[in-house]
């Protein structure tokens with residue numbers, strides 16, 4: 056199957072900064088680019104921000120961010136093709152209030168209200184045809200979230216209307232028991248297909264490998280996955296019974312079955328990331344995995360490296376939207392019902 060895509064995805068920082076940092080996005084864009092340049096030569100930043108006083112609350116009903124308007128419009132009902140807008144967030148890290156990560160140079164960025172101010176206009180632009188996927192590490196990182204064992208962050212994700220989330224390495228920080236309580240609280244599934252009980256072919260009971268969503272008459276399979284670095288990027292004792300297997304092999308093994316079950320689109324929400332290099336290349340765990348994916352995969356919503364990604368590797372679009380609610384990614388896939396494939 057050929058994979059032709061409209062390059063119709065975008066990281067949308069404009070609205071996020073309106074109430075907090077500056078009147079437009081230039082300041083945030085400059086900060087994010089400077090941070091991206093810094094980490095090109097280093098290990099990915101894992102800065103999860105400090106508490107900062109709230110500077111205000113984003114107004115609801117604000118105009119659609121300008122970046123959104125350059126995304127393709129929804130198609131009229133009855134068209135041969137349909138457009139599904141995937142909203143990607145990741146590495147919220149408990150940022151209920153705006154935070155001041157070191158790279159923000161003293162400015163406050165992100166937060167729950169800011170993220171909502173991004174998400175709602177996308178939902179309004181593609182009514183009934185949005186899917187909100189979160190790339191994981193939702194809970195760990197601020198006093199307000201940590202003191203509630205992540206409960207406050209899951210309340211936010213529920214209110215935002217997240218449809219599915221990847222299990223991030225920091226989801227294990229407070230033990231499997233706490234994670235299971237958070238999973239029960241969440242109104243959406245936590246997904247990971249590459250976690251197995253050591254030495255067996257069995258997934259732990261709490262590790263749901265994929266979920267089915269339906270939008271605009273399409274059946275969409277969402278596979279989850281988790282960074283293979285998890286055994287040393289959370290409390291090791293908490294994940295000692297488990298192994299985190301190769302992401303590409305996991306995806307390749309699942310896709311044919313999902314297609315046979317009638318998936319029109321298959322997407323991956325994964326807590327593993329990468330870094331765009333200046334010359335158009337991408338490196339990192341998710342780029343390596345994408346290069347080895349041989350089955351049809353329509354989109355990757357990534358996380359973990361806190362980077363902005365809007366790129367294509369091996370024909371697969373990959374997005375990631377910084378961290379802490381500072382940005383969201385929007386990827387609009389156009390699906391041709393007659394040809395039964397994405398294209399553009």
Ligand SMILES: [Zn+2]
Nearest residue numbers: 192223224359
């Ligand atoms: Zn992470």
